[in-house]
Amino acid sequence: MSVLIVGSTALDSIKTPHAENPRLLGGSASHAAVAASFFAPVKLIGVVGEDFPKKYLQLYRRHQIDLAGLQILPGKTFHWSGEYEANMNHRRTLLTELGVFETFTPTLPRSHQATPFVLLANIAPALQLHVLDQMRRPRFVVADTMDLWLNIALADLLKLLRRIDGFVLNDSEAQQLTQEDNVFAALQKIHRLGPKYVIIKQGSHGSILSSPKGFFLCPAYPLRKVVDPTGAGDSFVGGLMGYLASAKGSVEANLRRAMIYGSVVASFCCEGFGLNRTAKLQRAAIEQRVTELERLTKF
Amino acid sequence: MSVLIVGSTALDSIKTPHAENPRLLGGSASHAAVAASFFAPVKLIGVVGEDFPKKYLQLYRRHQIDLAGLQILPGKTFHWSGEYEANMNHRRTLLTELGVFETFTPTLPRSHQATPFVLLANIAPALQLHVLDQMRRPRFVVADTMDLWLNIALADLLKLLRRIDGFVLNDSEAQQLTQEDNVFAALQKIHRLGPKYVIIKQGSHGSILSSPKGFFLCPAYPLRKVVDPTGAGDSFVGGLMGYLASAKGSVEANLRRAMIYGSVVASFCCEGFGLNRTAKLQRAAIEQRVTELERLTKF
Numbered sequence: 014m015s016v017l018i019v020g021s022t023a024l025d026s027i028k029t030p031h032a033e034n035p036r037l038l039g040g041s042a043s044h045a046a047v048a049a050s051f052f053a054p055v056k057l058i059g060v061v062g063e064d065f066p067k068k069y070l071q072l073y074r075r076h077q078i079d080l081a082g083l084q085i086l087p088g089k090t091f092h093w094s095g096e097y098e099a100n101m102n103h104r105r106t107l108l109t110e111l112g113v114f115e116t117f118t119p120t121l122p123r124s125h126q127a128t129p130f131v132l133l134a135n136i137a138p139a140l141q142l143h144v145l146d147q148m149r150r151p152r153f154v155v156a157d158t159m160d161l162w163l164n165i166a167l168a169d170l171l172k173l174l175r176r177i178d179g180f181v182l183n184d185s186e187a188q189q190l191t192q193e194d195n196v197f198a199a200l201q202k203i204h205r206l207g208p209k210y211v212i213i214k215q216g217s218h219g220s221i222l223s224s225p226k227g228f229f230l231c232p233a234y235p236l237r238k239v240v241d242p243t244g245a246g247d248s249f250v251g252g253l254m255g256y257l258a259s260a261k262g263s264v265e266a267n268l269r270r271a272m273i274y275g276s277v278v279a280s281f282c283c284e285g286f287g288l289n290r291t292a293k294l295q296r297a298a299i300e301q302r303v304t305e306l307e308r309l310t311k312f
Numbered sequence: 313m314s315v316l317i318v319g320s321t322a323l324d325s326i327k328t329p330h331a332e333n334p335r336l337l338g339g340s341a342s343h344a345a346v347a348a349s350f351f352a353p354v355k356l357i358g359v360v361g362e363d364f365p366k367k368y369l370q371l372y373r374r375h376q377i378d379l380a381g382l383q384i385l386p387g388k389t390f391h392w393s394g395e396y397e398a399n400m401n402h403r404r405t406l407l408t409e410l411g412v413f414e415t416f417t418p419t420l421p422r423s424h425q426a427t428p429f430v431l432l433a434n435i436a437p438a439l440q441l442h443v444l445d446q447m448r449r450p451r452f453v454v455a456d457t458m459d460l461w462l463n464i465a466l467a468d469l470l471k472l473l474r475r476i477d478g479f480v481l482n483d484s485e486a487q488q489l490t491q492e493d494n495v496f497a498a499l500q501k502i503h504r505l506g507p508k509y510v511i512i513k514q515g516s517h518g519s520i521l522s523s524p525k526g527f528f529l530c531p532a533y534p535l536r537k538v539v540d541p542t543g544a545g546d547s548f549v550g551g552l553m554g555y556l557a558s559a560k561g562s563v564e565a566n567l568r569r570a571m572i573y574g575s576v577v578a579s580f581c582c583e584g585f586g587l588n589r590t591a592k593l594q595r596a597a598i599e600q601r602v603t604e605l606e607r608l609t610k611f
Contacts, residue, residue, distance in 0.1 A: 100493035194399035196516075197536045217495075218517040221534075230608050232529045235520075237496045269611040309529050310609050312568040 020134025022059035037287030044244035045251030050076035052255030138169035234280035252278035319433025321358035336586030343543035344550030351554030533579035551577035
């Protein structure tokens with residue numbers, strides 16, 4: 014089955030203590046779509062400007078990503094620029110130029126409206142809701158978010174939470190949303206806001222699933238060197254949804270393994286700037302790390 | 313087989329946002345010894361003053377802890393007082409009265425010198441070395457430490473590292489010791505300092521073992537409420553060594569499971585002030601959480 018993914022499609026200029034890379038392919042939807050493409054057919058919903066490099070369209074196409082829902086509009090592509098500190102856990106935004114993204118209204122081609130799996134990657138909750146409004150009874154809907162929307166669009170986000178199956182956020186966002194320091198106490202409160210499945214991302218510490226069947230503690234793949242963590246969270250949820258769309262059986266039965274696949278794709282994402290490493294990935298390399306994670310957690 | 317444990321034996325006065333508990337049984341050796349006692353016979357090496365409450369000696373004895381190596385000297389028991397902030401990750405020391413601990417020289421009874429498993433719980437590295445000097449070819453020696461010794465006794469600690477099999481420290485100590493932000497890069501550097509087995513504790517995120525056979529990612533048991541985390545790290549390493557001493561087969565083969573048992577005992581430790589919860593623990597409750605951790609990590 015296929016996955017519809019909406020989110021940002023951007024150009025990222027990323028600075029680390031070791032290198033500077035201008036105008037990489039970035040954005041939540043780009044990372045999630047490429048990550049999902051290793052497992053299932055992907056339909057991308059997004060917007061770019063006329064300056065969007067042809068090579069990035071080719072990159073999408075090499076991953077068999079359906080671009081019928083990608084609008085190319087007069088104007089500039091959303092451009093984000095950020096800088097990481099030495100330990101990669103802190104980054105600051107240097108620049109945000111919204112460009113054509115400022116007036117983006119995601120409109121779904123008719124052919125996309127019955128896609129069974131829907132990933133509302135990080136983007137304004139009002140746009141996530143707008144996409145959901147156009148879908149015809151999707152089988153499984155997951156939304157990701159970021160601290161910005163908790164600060165400036167909480168009402169929309171709370172409305173969204175009542176309409177989705179799964180919600181993905183990181184630990185500090187969970188704390189901000191619930192006022193709970195303890196992640197397991199926070200999970201309980203988030204379920205009460207709507208979603209049956211809640212996943213809390215903890216970066217290099219892995220992630221936690223809370224579902225009607227209890228918790229799953231999902232490890233992160235051990236990396237000795239992180240080149241650029243931008244997009245790792247988007248890759249995680251993209252890989253997760255791609256795997257779910259490809260797997261037989263119930264979502265509940267497949268979700269743990271889906272998180273493992275997401276975690277592995279995210280680990281590759283961190284090993285290169287932007288999508289440099291992920292875009293070169295082969296399925297066999299993914300399977301190898303999944304097997305390794307089994308070995309690393311067995312007792 | 314039995315475990316010899318040396319470390320601090322103290323009275324802890326602990327304040328949290330919710331409660332205040334004066335003069336609890338504390339210290340690295342107390343926590344480690346009680347944790348280990350659920351699995352194997354324990355020989356405690358330590359010092360207390362004449363003010364040490366009889367009920368705490370009884371508590372040790374109820375756990376069949378051999379007290380032949382516990383000195384009771386004229387003067388006051390080591391007294392530590394600390395306060396936790398709301399999220400329990402930050403604590404500050406309010407008071408440290410060394411008392412009889414100031415001139416403590418751990419002297420091993422002859423009967424203790426051939427104990428096969430040795431845990432050098434957190435205490436000055438010079439004292440850890442002094443204990444090691446008195447041992448006759450122990451089978452497996454593990455040392456724990458804290459940031460204080462990295463700051464004021466690094467030379468002793470480095471000497472110790474060349475003489476032990478396993479070293480346990482937390483992530484910020486590993487970073488301080490190696491100047492590496494990345495925990496897996498830090499592990500590589502710590503091996504070069506001597507120990508074959510290195511375990512990095514990450515609090516509620518679990519722990520990581522690095523051994524000649526690779527990494528093991530050990531989960532922490534999920535807790536919705538932490539009452540008092542004091543002694544959790546000591547309980548972890550105590551439970552680990554107790555399990556190792558009780559298990560048949562090679563240390564390498566048992567180490568992963570030993571960490572799981574340590575992690576479970578540490579989770580109980582966090583659920584009460586001082587040793588309140590741990591001291592009431594039954595082996596069956598430990599086994600239940602071990603089984604639960606298997607379920608929580610399987611994919």
